[in-house]
Amino acid sequence: MKYNLCIPIPIKYAKIEEVKPIIDKAIKSKPNLIELRFDYIPNIKVFSVEFVKDLFNRIHPHAVVIFTLRDSSEGGKLRINQNERFKLLKMLIGTKPEYLDIEMNTETNILDEIINNALQNKVKIIFSHHNFENTTTFDKSLELIRNFKEKLVRGLSLNSKIIEDSIFKIIFTAQNFEDNLIPLKLCKEFSHSNQKVISFCMGELGIFSRIMCVLAGSFLTYASLEEKTASGQININKMKEIYDLFLNDL
Numbered sequence: 001m002k003y004n005l006c007i008p009i010p011i012k013y014a015k016i017e018e019v020k021p022i023i024d025k026a027i028k029s030k031p032n033l034i035e036l037r038f039d040y041i042p043n044i045k046v047f048s049v050e051f052v053k054d055l056f057n058r059i060h061p062h063a064v065v066i067f068t069l070r071d072s073s074e075g076g077k078l079r080i081n082q083n084e085r086f087k088l089l090k091m092l093i094g095t096k097p098e099y100l101d102i103e104m105n106t107e108t109n110i111l112d113e114i115i116n117n118a119l120q121n122k123v124k125i126i127f128s129h130h131n132f133e134n135t136t137t138f139d140k141s142l143e144l145i146r147n148f149k150e151k152l153v154r155g156l157s158l159n160s161k162i163i164e165d166s167i168f169k170i171i172f173t174a175q176n177f178e179d180n181l182i183p184l185k186l187c188k189e190f191s192h193s194n195q196k197v198i199s200f201c202m203g204e205l206g207i208f209s210r211i212m213c214v215l216a217g218s219f220l221t222y223a224s225l226e227e228k229t230a231s232g233q234i235n236i237n238k239m240k241e242i243y244d245l246f247l248n249d250l
Contacts, residue, residue, distance in 0.1 A: 004220035006033035007236055008229040014046030016054045026225050027062045029236045033220060034059050035066040037229055039076035052095045067092045068101040074130040086110050093117045101126040104148050112156050128169035135172035135179035135201055141186055167219055169198040174206035183209050184216045191217025203231050211242060
């Protein structure tokens with residue numbers, strides 16, 4: 001059975017020689033995707049197109065690349081105003097990663113420009129929503145996705161093909177073991193359609209859904225290399241060991 005593992009790498013330095021060993025080690029682990037978390041950079045003045053391109057070229061074509069500049073409202077470490085963030089997002093899109101992750105709650109006018117920019121550069125979008133407090137019900141989670149899709153269609157005039165090429169990422173925080181079932185049900189629900197979804201629970205209590213989500217239809221799950229970017233992440237080698245134990249005969 002095929003499943004996608006993604007290693008998220010926090011980019012804390014703006015010098016390729018300091019990031020290179022981490023990326024090289026990640027590539028040796030043979031993930032399907034690598035996510036670069038640019039919101040870990042402490043100072044936006046060190047951002048440059050050349051630096052971002054160097055990072056992309058070092059990863060591609062060994063793994064699919066996701067660029068993320070997480071907003072501080074959803075766990076991003078870099079606190080900047082929306083205009084500065086918008087400029088950086090456009091710069092990231094201009095280097096043409098396979099995917100850009102952007103929050104569903106992004107202001108409509110900014111979201112519209114980001115989507116248009118991404119389409120022009122043939123970059124696919126991961127529309128994400130993070131709940132750091134708890135896990136909402138299955139019905140409310142479905143409603144969240146459906147309302148956002150309605151916004152894309154009616155508010156931003158996106159056609160169905162663009163939406164199908166995008167990924168909806170809904171991440172919860174588990175307060176009990178039963179919470180793991182909600183994202184797994186979401187993944188199963190959308191696995192029967194053409195819509196790609198990523199969904200699981202963060203936290204130690206959410207580890208079950210992190211492991212099982214790809215079996216239920218999630219586009220990917222995340223696995224750490226050295227440093228975790230979210231609570232409950234498991235080292236990629238351990239994740240592979242788990243899947244090898246259970247999936248070899250499937």
